[in-house]
Amino acid sequence: MTVSVDHLTLPAVWLRDNCRCPECADPRSGQKLFGIADLPADLAVAAAHDDGTTVTVTFAPDGHVSTFARDWLLAPAAPDERTEDGKEFGAGLTTLSWPDFRADRTAALDALLRRGGVLLRGVPTADRTVLDVARGFGYVRETNYGTLFEVRVEENPTNLAFTGREIAPHTDNPYRDPVPTVQLLHCLVAAPEGTGGDSGLVDGFAAAALLRAEDPAAFAVLAGTPVTFRYADPDTDLSASRPLIGLDPRGRIREVRFNNRSARPLRAPHAELVAFYAAYRTFAGIIARPDLRLDFRLVPGDCLVFDNTRMLHARTAFTESAARHLQGCYADLDAVASDLAVLRRRTPVDTLADLFAGAGAADYLGEDVTQAVHMLQAATLAEAAGAPDTLVAAALLHDVGHLTGAVSGADLMAGTDNRHSHAGADWLGRWFPVAVTDPVRLHVAAKRYLCAVEPDYLGRLSAASVYTLGVQGGPMGPGEVADFAAEPYAAEAVALRRWDDAAKDPAAPTRDFAHFRPVLERVLRF
Numbered sequence: 001m002t003v004s005v006d007h008l009t010l011p012a013v014w015l016r017d018n019c020r021c022p023e024c025a026d027p028r029s030g031q032k033l034f035g036i037a038d039l040p041a042d043l044a045v046a047a048a049h050d051d052g053t054t055v056t057v058t059f060a061p062d063g064h065v066s067t068f069a070r071d072w073l074l075a076p077a078a079p080d081e082r083t084e085d086g087k088e089f090g091a092g093l094t095t096l097s098w099p100d101f102r103a104d105r106t107a108a109l110d111a112l113l114r115r116g117g118v119l120l121r122g123v124p125t126a127d128r129t130v131l132d133v134a135r136g137f138g139y140v141r142e143t144n145y146g147t148l149f150e151v152r153v154e155e156n157p158t159n160l161a162f163t164g165r166e167i168a169p170h171t172d173n174p175y176r177d178p179v180p181t182v183q184l185l186h187c188l189v190a191a192p193e194g195t196g197g198d199s200g201l202v203d204g205f206a207a208a209a210l211l212r213a214e215d216p217a218a219f220a221v222l223a224g225t226p227v228t229f230r231y232a233d234p235d236t237d238l239s240a241s242r243p244l245i246g247l248d249p250r251g252r253i254r255e256v257r258f259n260n261r262s263a264r265p266l267r268a269p270h271a272e273l274v275a276f277y278a279a280y281r282t283f284a285g286i287i288a289r290p291d292l293r294l295d296f297r298l299v300p301g302d303c304l305v306f307d308n309t310r311m312l313h314a315r316t317a318f319t320e321s322a323a324r325h326l327q328g329c330y331a332d333l334d335a336v337a338s339d340l341a342v343l344r345r346r347t348p349v350d351t352l353a354d355l356f357a358g359a360g361a362a363d364y365l366g367e368d369v370t371q372a373v374h375m376l377q378a379a380t381l382a383e384a385a386g387a388p389d390t391l392v393a394a395a396l397l398h399d400v401g402h403l404t405g406a407v408s409g410a411d412l413m414a415g416t417d418n419r420h421s422h423a424g425a426d427w428l429g430r431w432f433p434v435a436v437t438d439p440v441r442l443h444v445a446a447k448r449y450l451c452a453v454e455p456d457y458l459g460r461l462s463a464a465s466v467y468t469l470g471v472q473g474g475p476m477g478p479g480e481v482a483d484f485a486a487e488p489y490a491a492e493a494v495a496l497r498r499w500d501d502a503a504k505d506p507a508a509p510t511r512d513f514a515h516f517r518p519v520l521e522r523v524l525r526f
């Protein structure tokens with residue numbers, strides 16, 4: 001048996017592999033606690049229930065139960081942002097000041113990832129500052145050239161870069177595997193105006209996409225022919241073989257290596273050599289089109305940062321007597337994407353803040369406090385009791401299911417169980433670990449549990465709470481009590497329940513949402 005949610009059909013092994021219960025995934029890190037071969041070979045779905053918000057699956061042969069948010073099951077696959085799918089074309093060169101970059105790196109990281117590069121202006125021109133800039137984009141990639149390299153005229157140049165010659169559009173270090181994915185060039189001294197040394201960038205993804213549209217056969221040849229690049233000096237002998245246009249397994253452009261200086265002879269049958277050179281020239285012709293090239297001039301304090309798997313860089317010739325001096329270094333895109341994701345991780349807390357300010361202002365089930373004040377008061381009590389961050393967060397968020405669920409708190413008061421504890425836990429599960437979501441999920445069960453095990457508990461409940469108890473199933477029977485007590489977060493759920501019951505006093509001290517922001521940020525998982 002498989003499980004179907006709308007158009008989607010999921011096999012048992014997929015569902016089990018993605019179970020996030022505390023037995024299957026570590027509540028703190030979210031990491032899976034089993035290997036794929038640890039799952040029963042004859043795993044099957046014994047039963048599945050879809051309540052419109054949550055899908056509950058019971059597996060055979062071991063009886064394991066997993067719950068999934070329906071929305072989460074239906075989420076589309078995340079696209080590979082490193083391919084052409086994640087890119088923006090033709091936007092020009094994004095330029096930011098050094099102070100703006102230092103205040104907030106988001107725009108620069110985003111421009112580097114999606115547009116291929118960013119120009120920072122006003123960077124201090126002190127020696128080795130390019131390394132500080134690189135650290136704002138992740139980690140410096142040290143190579144045989146050192147942590148940084150100097151680009152200036154040398155007496156015995158080992159590289160064309162150390163002369164005054166023109167350098168045609170190219171990517172750097174194609175002889176490395178993995179290639180450095182980010183390059184920085186920081187201008188300390190420019191050649192005098194009018195003596196050359198201007199810069200250029202060409203979007204290699206845009207050029208490759210044009211080649212695919214104009215000459216698909218040539219595109220296929222370049223994507224399918226490995227070219228060996230090599231760099232050798234007395235201490236170094238680097239080589240790597242890669243196609244000029246690298247594709248992902250689905251055929252999307254993912255990398256361009258273009259550097260005739262370091263390409264080694266292609267060894268292949270005559271017909272392949274002819275086809276390769278025809279395609280190579282056609283691609284070079286597209287790369288040389290003036291409308292694909294961004295021309296600009298680096299002045300002292302400018303630092304150009306670009307995606308070396310995508311953007312080809314170039315410079316015009318300059319008079320060798322000029323003291324032109326750049327410092328460059330390499331870094332990598334994975335850290336850039338990671339930093340950007342972390343910077344954007346703030347959003348869930350903003351979403352929650354909006355929820356408290358908006359829907360949270362509604363009445364709380366006929367009590368004298370609003371939904372928001374009720375939850376803030378529960379969190380205030382949890383914090384005063386010295387609860388850990390995860391439990392303070394759970395107290396703060398325990399009733400979000402009333403605000404986000406398909407069925408409202410008003411429906412609950414009209415006699416329909418809105419299963420708000422489950423709906424809330426599922427909704428929060430996209431951001432928070434089980435240590436937050438399980439106490440939320442169990443806080444209604446905890447009321448039914450306490451009614452069963454504490455003789456005077458029911459008498460202390462508010463009238464509204466006694467009413468909803470009936471809708472939610474009444475006090476637990478002995479079997480349910482045992483099951484509840486065996487839940488990994490039973491004790492936390494009971495503690496949360498007591499704060500919940502006490503958080504209905506309009507006169508009690510209540511911290512505001514801003515006070516709890518740092519707590520939420522500390523426990524966010526994704």
Ligand code: OGA
Nearest residue numbers: 151161167172313314315
């Ligand atoms: C290089 C290079 C560009 C420049 O050193 O690889 O492309 O502007 N330099 O000198």
Ligand code: ZN
Nearest residue numbers: 170171172313
């Ligand atoms: Zn270069």
Ligand code: ZN
Nearest residue numbers: 374398399500
């Ligand atoms: Zn509550």
